[in-house]
Amino acid sequence: MSDNSPLEAEDIERDVSGRILALREEDLGTFFRPRTLAVIGASDAPGRPNTAIYRRLRAWAERVGARVHPVNPRRDQVDGEPCHRSVADVPEPIDVAAVLVGDPLGVIEELAAVKARFAVVFASGFAELGDDGRRAQERMARIAVDGPRVLGPNTNLNAFEEFRDDLDGKAIALISQSGHQGRPVFQAQELGIRVSHWAPTGNEADLEFADFLRYFADLPEVGAVAGYIEGFKDGRTLMLAADHAARRGVPVVLVKVGRTRDGASMAASHTGKLTGSDAVTSAVLRQYGVTRVDGLDELLDTSQLLARAKPPTSTGVCVYAISGGTGAHMADLCAAAGLELPALSERTQAALHEWIPDYLRVSNPVDNGGHPVGDWRGRRILETLVDDPAVGVLICPITGAFPPMSDTLARDLADLAERTDKPVCVVWGSPAGTEPAYRDVLLGSRRLAVFRTFGNCVGAVRAYFDYHEFRCRHRSPFRTVPRSPSPAAAEARRLLASGPASEHTAKELLRAYGIRTPREELVDSAAAAVRAAAGIGFPVVLKGCGPGVEHKSDLGLVRLNLRSAAQVREAYRQVTACEGVEAALVCEQVPGGVETVVGLARDELFGPTVMAGLGGVFVEVFQDVAFRVPPFDEAEARRMVAGLRGFPLLTGARGRPAADVGALIDVIMKVQRMGLELDGVLTELDINPLAVLPTGAVALDALAVPAGTEGEPSHEH
Numbered sequence: 001m002s003d004n005s006p007l008e009a010e011d012i013e014r015d016v017s018g019r020i021l022a023l024r025e026e027d028l029g030t031f032f033r034p035r036t037l038a039v040i041g042a043s044d045a046p047g048r049p050n051t052a053i054y055r056r057l058r059a060w061a062e063r064v065g066a067r068v069h070p071v072n073p074r075r076d077q078v079d080g081e082p083c084h085r086s087v088a089d090v091p092e093p094i095d096v097a098a099v100l101v102g103d104p105l106g107v108i109e110e111l112a113a114v115k116a117r118f119a120v121v122f123a124s125g126f127a128e129l130g131d132d133g134r135r136a137q138e139r140m141a142r143i144a145v146d147g148p149r150v151l152g153p154n155t156n157l158n159a160f161e162e163f164r165d166d167l168d169g170k171a172i173a174l175i176s177q178s179g180h181q182g183r184p185v186f187q188a189q190e191l192g193i194r195v196s197h198w199a200p201t202g203n204e205a206d207l208e209f210a211d212f213l214r215y216f217a218d219l220p221e222v223g224a225v226a227g228y229i230e231g232f233k234d235g236r237t238l239m240l241a242a243d244h245a246a247r248r249g250v251p252v253v254l255v256k257v258g259r260t261r262d263g264a265s266m267a268a269s270h271t272g273k274l275t276g277s278d279a280v281t282s283a284v285l286r287q288y289g290v291t292r293v294d295g296l297d298e299l300l301d302t303s304q305l306l307a308r309a310k311p312p313t314s315t316g317v318c319v320y321a322i323s324g325g326t327g328a329h330m331a332d333l334c335a336a337a338g339l340e341l342p343a344l345s346e347r348t349q350a351a352l353h354e355w356i357p358d359y360l361r362v363s364n365p366v367d368n369g370g371h372p373v374g375d376w377r378g379r380r381i382l383e384t385l386v387d388d389p390a391v392g393v394l395i396c397p398i399t400g401a402f403p404p405m406s407d408t409l410a411r412d413l414a415d416l417a418e419r420t421d422k423p424v425c426v427v428w429g430s431p432a433g434t435e436p437a438y439r440d441v442l443l444g445s446r447r448l449a450v451f452r453t454f455g456n457c458v459g460a461v462r463a464y465f466d467y468h469e470f471r472c473r474h475r476s477p478f479r480t481v482p483r484s485p486s487p488a489a490a491e492a493r494r495l496l497a498s499g500p501a502s503e504h505t506a507k508e509l510l511r512a513y514g515i516r517t518p519r520e521e522l523v524d525s526a527a528a529a530v531r532a533a534a535g536i537g538f539p540v541v542l543k544g545c546g547p548g549v550e551h552k553s554d555l556g557l558v559r560l561n562l563r564s565a566a567q568v569r570e571a572y573r574q575v576t577a578c579e580g581v582e583a584a585l586v587c588e589q590v591p592g593g594v595e596t597v598v599g600l601a602r603d604e605l606f607g608p609t610v611m612a613g614l615g616g617v618f619v620e621v622f623q624d625v626a627f628r629v630p631p632f633d634e635a636e637a638r639r640m641v642a643g644l645r646g647f648p649l650l651t652g653a654r655g656r657p658a659a660d661v662g663a664l665i666d667v668i669m670k671v672q673r674m675g676l677e678l679d680g681v682l683t684e685l686d687i688n689p690l691a692v693l694p695t696g697a698v699a700l701d702a703l704a705v706p707a708g709t710e711g712e713p714s715h716e717h
Helices: 028-032 049-064 105-113 131-146 179-191 209-217 235-248 261-271 278-287 296-308 324-336 346-352 376-387 405-419 436-442 454-473 487-496 503-512 526-536 565-576 634-642 661-677
Strands: 036-040 067-071 096-099 118-121 149-151 171-176 195-200 222-229 252-256 291-293 317-321 393-398 424-428 449-451 520-523 540-545 558-562 583-588 594-603 607-614 625-628 682-692 697-699 702-706
Touching: 028 209, 036 049, 049 067, 096 105, 105 118, 105 131, 131 149, 171 179, 171 209, 171 296, 179 195, 179 222, 179 296, 195 209, 209 222, 209 235, 222 296, 235 278, 252 278, 252 296, 278 291, 278 625, 291 296, 291 454, 296 449, 296 454, 317 324, 317 376, 324 393, 324 454, 346 376, 376 393, 376 405, 393 405, 393 454, 405 424, 405 436, 424 436, 424 454, 449 454, 487 503, 487 661, 503 520, 503 540, 503 583, 503 682, 503 702, 520 526, 526 540, 526 565, 526 583, 540 565, 558 565, 565 583, 594 661, 607 634, 607 661, 625 634, 634 661, 661 682, 661 697
Parallel strands: 036 067, 036 096, 096 118, 118 149, 171 195, 171 222, 222 252, 252 291, 317 393, 393 424, 424 449
Antiparallel strands: 520 583, 540 558, 540 583, 594 607, 594 682, 607 625, 682 697, 682 702
16 A cells, blocks of 8 residues: 555544545545646657657647657757756646656656656566665655656556547546557447546556546546556545446446466466455455456447447347347357247237248247348348337347348438437447448447347346446445444454464354353363253264364264253363364254255455355355455445345245344345454454344354464364
8 A cells, every 4th residue: 555545644534444435535636737847768769668758759749739849858849849947948838748758757756856746666676676666666656645646657648549539428437457458449430439537547556447447437427437457556445436427427347457466476476465365355346336347348338338329228128130040049048048039019019020031930039031231121120129118238149241232221220219218238249340231231320229239238237227227326325334343343452462262262252242142151170061951952063172183074073963961061171172172052943944054254455344154065166155355335245145146045935934134134244344443453253154044143152363363274074
């Protein structure tokens, strides 16, 4: 975390964990439309990279109306214009400085002295190269606290590209940590897709993804934000920015690399940042309605649909094709993606059969047989399809060019898109992509969403429905996150202050937060164990207990179904003979219920992270777990649980009694509160198993790891 991170600011409201609840204010409008631009390292020497860069920047400045000041201590003129020896010689305030020198730190200090607003640092050789580079980048970040806001280092000048101003409609704004990876989205302008801004953030010593996401979400011309991200600078600023975009109704689509071990390693070496757990990152993106895609082609295709399309009037998809095979193929892909293909109304089908032979299917998918698209019938069919109230999106796959009918179909689709608010998606499958029907008609439409592959079209439509479903239900969790600790926090801190925690201590911690545990008693003699068992009532469970004693089942320290004093006495003798066991827990044996697991861990990027899943084989073999990062509400916790593959076990699958899902949600919310209030004190918590009964939930075993005593979680049963 850099010294000028908003997390370091003292005047920003914070939650009970000490994390910020608001993003810093940045005047990025001045960055993208400055009045003055200083180019440090400007040159006109033939063949020098800085010469081409300077001329490109000067051309950009002329387009946006900015005054350019070349700065180079070794030159009196650059391209016939006066050149300043230092930034101190620039005769007016500097809005943006492009720093093209190899050692930029001294220049950044000079820019701070003249109170420049922004600096773009082109040079590499910072945190991506190891400790020395990281220290240099941290110094740059410290200068930026009171100096110019810094974009970079290890970035490029994509923010100063030439953007087309002849395209209308909602635009895509682009954020990329790698300039080359953003180019496919930028070049979408050649396909008629409007792009308004490009922020290449590089190593993010100062300005970061969250700063630009917030700014872009507030621009009325931006319909969606597309991003290529290698690592986020800070988890909380990401969450706040994504929440801001959600409240503004601006979709966000990201390629986030680092899903695999190799990918994560490459991302760290390139950006010098920790990438955090990918499973947790994916969970956070889902929490805030961010669409995550894998390919740069998907990034463009999904972003352009979300930017252009109005909210759906229905969740139904209609597939319209000139071939039964094409329609069936697209229908399979839609069904696999969970999209609804509702049967069209009887009235709609009757109208369609006026123009389509009776032997062809018109219920959905609609097969017209080919010939109707070549004359007046084609437009009437399209109009009838979008008029059906069950249809929210129309998809027309065209597997290849077949003039003149495909030309007519393309014109009809473009005309249809102009008269309906429902998204009209076209897949142009010709590998050539040079046909006039595609280049001039389909791409010439500002309303059509045009794709080159079936898969990208289906993925974008799925993202479209998912985003708008999210938008309708989203309520910012930051408005209700606790600002002050609960009464349980003081007791919890006392319990955790004494070092490694035993199971008994861990359960005391749970009880402090109102999480139910079995009736139990900690004993230090066989006689006391027998008395405890009699008081609790047979059968009982006896466990070896001691600070740091883990994996008790593997060590033979858990004895179940003890039904007599003799069995309790013998079990006590055996478990206390093991190394590290200081006492025993005599516990009520709780029958039945569905075994689940609820845990708390600290993610290196997001901090406290809550995990929930089905216990037993589901967590150990199938890893059927879900993550959420606080803050989140009960509705989000319920979605977390409902998304588990084993969720039907909780609802009474195969005649089993339904479990009390509400009680499980209650435990998740209490663990979330613990994570926020005890951050820095509690490193890890495992409740495994948590038995979810027909009424209530009981923590049968628990592990708590205080800060400074990190160990591996146990999974006891």
